[in-house]
Amino acid sequence: MARELFRLDPRTTLLLVAVLNVVMFSAGFAAGAGVARMIFMTIPTVLAVGLGRWLAALGYTTLVWLAFSFETWSLDVWWLGGLNLILAGLASLVARLAPGIFMAYIAVISIRVGELMAGLAAIHLPRLVIIPAAVILRFLPTVREESASVQTAMSARGLSLTRVGPLAWLEYRLIPLIMSTLRCGEELSQAALTRGLGRPVRTHRIARIGMRPVDVLTLGAMVTGIGVWIVG
Amino acid sequence: MKLSITTKDLINVGIFTVLYLVVVGVFGQLGALIPILQVLGPFYIPVLAGVVFMLFLTRVNKFGLVTLLGILVSLLVLATGQSYWVAVLAVFLSPLADLIFKLGGYKRWANTVLGYLVFSQMLIGTVVPLFFARESFLAKIGSRHDAAWVRALVDLTPNWMFAVMIGELALGAVVGAYVGRALLRKHFERAGIV
Amino acid sequence: MSDSAVRLSGVSFSYSGVESDSLAKLELSLRPGEFVVLAGPSGSGKTTLTRLINGLIPHYYEGSLLGQVVVDGIDPSANALWRLPVGSVFQNPRAQFFTTDTTSEIAFGVENLGLPTAEILSRVEEAISAMGLADLRDRSVFALSGGEKQRVACASVAAVRPAIYVLDEPSANLDLESTRQLREIMAGWKAGGATVVVAEHRLGFLRDLADRVLLFADGQLRTEFSGADFRSLNDEQLHQLGLRSAWGETMTATQGPPGGDCFEITGLRCRHRSTHAPGLSAPRPEDAVHVDHLRIPKGKVTVLVGANGSGKTTLATWLGGLRRDREGRLNDGRRNWNTAERRRRVFLVLQDVNHQLFTESVAEEIALSARLAGPTGLPILSEAEIMERLDLVAVADRHPMSLSTGQKQRVAVATALASGREVVVLDEPTAGLDLHHMNAVADALRVLADSGRTVLVATHDIELVAACADLVIRLDHGILTPV
Numbered sequence: 042m043a044r045e046l047f048r049l050d051p052r053t054t055l056l057l058v059a060v061l062n063v064v065m066f067s068a069g070f071a072a073g074a075g076v077a078r079m080i081f082m083t084i085p086t087v088l089a090v091g092l093g094r095w096l097a098a099l100g101y102t103t104l105v106w107l108a109f110s111f112e113t114w115s116l117d118v119w120w121l122g123g124l125n126l127i128l129a130g131l132a133s134l135v136a137r138l139a140p141g142i143f144m145a146y147i148a149v150i151s152i153r154v155g156e157l158m159a160g161l162a163a164i165h166l167p168r169l170v171i172i173p174a175a176v177i178l179r180f181l182p183t184v185r186e187e188s189a190s191v192q193t194a195m196s197a198r199g200l201s202l203t204r205v206g207p208l209a210w211l212e213y214r215l216i217p218l219i220m221s222t223l224r225c226g227e228e229l230s231q232a233a234l235t236r237g238l239g240r241p242v243r244t245h246r247i248a249r250i251g252m253r254p255v256d257v258l259t260l261g262a263m264v265t266g267i268g269v270w271i272v273g
Numbered sequence: 274m275k276l277s278i279t280t281k282d283l284i285n286v287g288i289f290t291v292l293y294l295v296v297v298g299v300f301g302q303l304g305a306l307i308p309i310l311q312v313l314g315p316f317y318i319p320v321l322a323g324v325v326f327m328l329f330l331t332r333v334n335k336f337g338l339v340t341l342l343g344i345l346v347s348l349l350v351l352a353t354g355q356s357y358w359v360a361v362l363a364v365f366l367s368p369l370a371d372l373i374f375k376l377g378g379y380k381r382w383a384n385t386v387l388g389y390l391v392f393s394q395m396l397i398g399t400v401v402p403l404f405f406a407r408e409s410f411l412a413k414i415g416s417r418h419d420a421a422w423v424r425a426l427v428d429l430t431p432n433w434m435f436a437v438m439i440g441e442l443a444l445g446a447v448v449g450a451y452v453g454r455a456l457l458r459k460h461f462e463r464a465g466i467v
Numbered sequence: 468m469s470d471s472a473v474r475l476s477g478v479s480f481s482y483s484g485v486e487s488d489s490l491a492k493l494e495l496s497l498r499p500g501e502f503v504v505l506a507g508p509s510g511s512g513k514t515t516l517t518r519l520i521n522g523l524i525p526h527y528y529e530g531s532l533l534g535q536v537v538v539d540g541i542d543p544s545a546n547a548l549w550r551l552p553v554g555s556v557f558q559n560p561r562a563q564f565f566t567t568d569t570t571s572e573i574a575f576g577v578e579n580l581g582l583p584t585a586e587i588l589s590r591v592e593e594a595i596s597a598m599g600l601a602d603l604r605d606r607s608v609f610a611l612s613g614g615e616k617q618r619v620a621c622a623s624v625a626a627v628r629p630a631i632y633v634l635d636e637p638s639a640n641l642d643l644e645s646t647r648q649l650r651e652i653m654a655g656w657k658a659g660g661a662t663v664v665v666a667e668h669r670l671g672f673l674r675d676l677a678d679r680v681l682l683f684a685d686g687q688l689r690t691e692f693s694g695a696d697f698r699s700l701n702d703e704q705l706h707q708l709g710l711r712s713a714w715g716e717t718m719t720a721t722q723g724p725p726g727g728d729c730f731e732i733t734g735l736r737c738r739h740r741s742t743h744a745p746g747l748s749a750p751r752p753e754d755a756v757h758v759d760h761l762r763i764p765k766g767k768v769t770v771l772v773g774a775n776g777s778g779k780t781t782l783a784t785w786l787g788g789l790r791r792d793r794e795g796r797l798n799d800g801r802r803n804w805n806t807a808e809r810r811r812r813v814f815l816v817l818q819d820v821n822h823q824l825f826t827e828s829v830a831e832e833i834a835l836s837a838r839l840a841g842p843t844g845l846p847i848l849s850e851a852e853i854m855e856r857l858d859l860v861a862v863a864d865r866h867p868m869s870l871s872t873g874q875k876q877r878v879a880v881a882t883a884l885a886s887g888r889e890v891v892v893l894d895e896p897t898a899g900l901d902l903h904h905m906n907a908v909a910d911a912l913r914v915l916a917d918s919g920r921t922v923l924v925a926t927h928d929i930e931l932v933a934a935c936a937d938l939v940i941r942l943d944h945g946i947l948t949p950v
Contacts, residue, residue, distance in 0.1 A: 058352045059351075059352070062351065062357075066354070066356065140354070141354025142354055144352075145352045148352070153566065153567050153568050154565065154566040154571065155566045168280075168283065169341065172284060173287035173290060173341065175287070176283075176286075176287025176288060176291075177287045177349070179565065179566065179567060180287065181291060183562075186609075187822070193822075194817055194822040195825075197787055197814070197815040198823060198825075198835075198836070198839070198886075199810075199811070199839045200835075204839060205839075211321070212456075212825075213826075215296070215321070216460050216825070217821070217822055217825060219324065219325065220460070220464065220466065220821070220868055221819075221821050221822060223288070224821070225559075225562040226288035228563055229284065229565065230527070231523055231527055231555075231557065232563035232620075233565045234281065234523070234526065234527060234548050234549075235521050235522070235548065235553065235555040236554075236565070236575060236624070237579035237627070238549075238565065239279070239280030239548075239549060240547075240579050240581065242581030243581055244581050245578065245581070245583060245584045246574075247570075247574045247578065247584055247591070459827050460866065460868075463828075463869060464867075465866075465868075465869045466868070
């Protein structure tokens with residue numbers, strides 16, 4: 042894939058999504074917790090660079106470090122009064138939410154559907170989970186495309202928020218999106234069924250999954266982060 | 274009659290999980306930018322999601338699908354940095370909602386409204402830490418800051434707001450069920466999709 | 468047991484919730500290795516027949532099924548869908564992928580067979596080389612053109628090595644070159660001894676492959692032709708049967724440079740834009756356009772032809788004011804229109820008409836456009852008049868999404884007319900339409916021009932050109948070329 046330096050095993054990515062969110066919301070204000078948060082804030086930056094998404098990495102990193110610094114700093118210097126409180130709350134929210142959201146974005150853009158199915162099958166999850174999970178990953182970009190098309194069509198017709206009012210605007214925005222997504226879903230469903238999805242056999246997927254050095258490094262960073270958090 | 278979950282059902286669950294999330298997440302988050310909408314969020318989010326959920330129910334005729342949808346939605350909400358309480362609640366509330374729907378044969382309207390009300394309550398999980406993890410949060414920062422700061426924080430999030438939000442979700446779910454049904458009749462039935 | 472690949476005896480089917488039979492009392496037997504084309508207008512039962520063969524009826528579509536269906540010795544009703552040795556290719560290349568990268572997609576069907584990894588890989592390689600897809604290996608499916616997507620879909624199906632291939636309007640969204648490539652793939656299947664069933668409106672590319680052509684109308688098998696008999700029919704005879712042309716796939720219409728009042732596009736440079744495709748790190752191209760000087764006569768129908776990727780859509784969206792490229796002028800003879808003005812005065816009918824119909828009835832859809840209409844120097848028709856002229860009176864109360872694709876296109880044209888905008892640009896309005904609906908859309912475009920609107924249609928439908936063009940221009944790799 043063009044410009045891609047490295048990519049994680051889907052299982053590593055999913056584990057990271059989960060652990061990162063726990064750390065962000067549970068880590069308090071002790072020194073060790075701060076270091077742990079810094080480690081987990083940095084991992085998504087590295088992954089985004091690995092995927093060749095330099096701009097996204099830069100934007101995220103700037104935002105999250107600004108917010109993190111402000112959160113830490115404003116707790117120590119107490120001089121803006123009520124404004125300080127609001128700003129600190131906002132910064133704290135951004136600093137704790139942004140890494141999780143950005144990591145979820147990385148998961149969506151980096152995990153391929155074939156790898157996800159292979160990875161989830163390798164950890165013995167039932168088809169009850171694998172099939173919907175694959176469809177979700179497959180459909181997130183589709184909904185984004187459909188949503189952009191509906192938005193374009195609304196602009197072309199001149200259906201702006203100010204001209205039609207908020208309720209009609211929501212209806213025009215949502216109903217065609219739901220309809221066209223459902224239509225895509227029907228077609229996807231038919232294509233998958235006629236190509237044997239659901240056959241009760243043990244399937245082997247050819248997507249290459251497995252632990253590579255980057256996975257080991259990432260897991261190492263995660264363990265270090267959690268270690269520092271607990272010890273500190 | 275015992276119906277087993279088919280591959281078609283599972284694909285449907287995947288599609289509706291995405292649709293529900295898009296409405297709750299994307300359109301719901303619009304409100305995060307405007308303070309007044311933050312307080313109203315628990316009300317209008319289930320209203321917006323109502324049409325998706327009512328549409329989903331037209332394709333459900335067996336136990337398990339609503340449960341699966343609820344758990345998947347909660348896991349994805351979790352993945353975008355929300356509290357694990359959403360998942361904890363989903364594990365209990367979505368099978369309960371599923372059971373309520375099933376008792377109404379996935380058709381009876383009273384069960385539909387009640388079930389959607391129960392299902393929507395999982396969203397309260399997103400604000401649980403704000404109220405219940407507060408003691409530990411305050412204990413942590415209280416040691417470093419003066420009492421006025423802590424008082425101000427407590428005043429911003431009075432405990433009764435939690436009850437108000439549960440009420441908002443319930444009301445939003447009932448309204449959402451009716452709005453969803455109206456939109457189903459206005460658009461989806463007439464378009465031959467349902 | 469029989470020696471038929473497919474046998475239907477006394478088969479009738481109606482979809483649940485629909486009164487009439489979509490297919491009635493069908494008797495049909497297909498020999499193994501036979502190449503059969505299903506022809507006939509939309510709604511004639513062709514698609515229903517393909518669904519009976521690939522098992523989507525009754526496993527996906529519910530309804531009442533009478534009679535007996537046997538596919539390769541198996542009764543689809545009594546067997547799970549995956550037992551049928553049938554491979555299916557569908558109309559919409561966009562939606563028939565289960566995975567997000569080409570190699571996984573080609574492997575998907577074989578993987579589901581439960582074969583060992585080595586066997587899967589060798590079959591995938593075989594399909595890739597058989598269909599010349601080597602340079603499409605490991606790509607994001609979101610970054611592929613329609614034709615590339617359709618070839619990947621074919622490879623995915625072929626890797627399973629089905630005995631029977633069923634294709635439902637596979638060329639509906641393809642240009643001539645992609646259609647030719649699709650033909651090569653299908654010829655390969657035929658040569659390999661597989662039974663092939665294709666439902667199609669475009670018959671030209673299937674002409675030489677067909678062993679038999681079945682003509683459907685109103686859910687009935689009306690006539691059938693042997694391949695040789697079918698090839699002896701000329702276009703006029705095909706049109707009388709309600710079919711699209713099978714011969715006229717080359718352009719004949721050429722006109723001189725337009726006189727009279729014109730819109731003029733000068734110095735247009737739309738740069739090739741590539742946005743990140745979601746799912747994988749691969750660019751999705753928006754094609755470049757490089758037009759120095761182009762005259763579009765006012766109040767006429769100008770048809771813009773060119774292959775997929777030639778920049779037709781880019782030009783259309785620029786005209787509609789949805790691209791902000793600074794270089795390029797649109798002049799109405801007196802003054803230039805900037806982006807905001809283009810957006811206000813040019814009506815764009817986009818490729819997928821499904822996205823741009825918003826309300827609950829045809830009448831309301833037209834009324835919405837009328838309510839939003841700005842001032843215009845053109846004649847304003849009443850909503851009733853518009854429906855009358857575009858033959859929409861009978862469907863005025865129907866939900867736009869319940870209509871056929873051809874009818875939806877006419878509703879879109881009606882909203883354009885009601886909007887009062889001076890210029891109407893349409894992108895591929897006849898993709899996948901049968902003869903009747905194509906002609907109806909052509910008539911609708913004439914109505915637009917007769918009401919003083921300037922019409923620009925981007926298409927690769929040669930018959931549409933013959934049916935309505937006042938002027939034909941061609942775009943090739945973003946550059947105007949002689950027709």
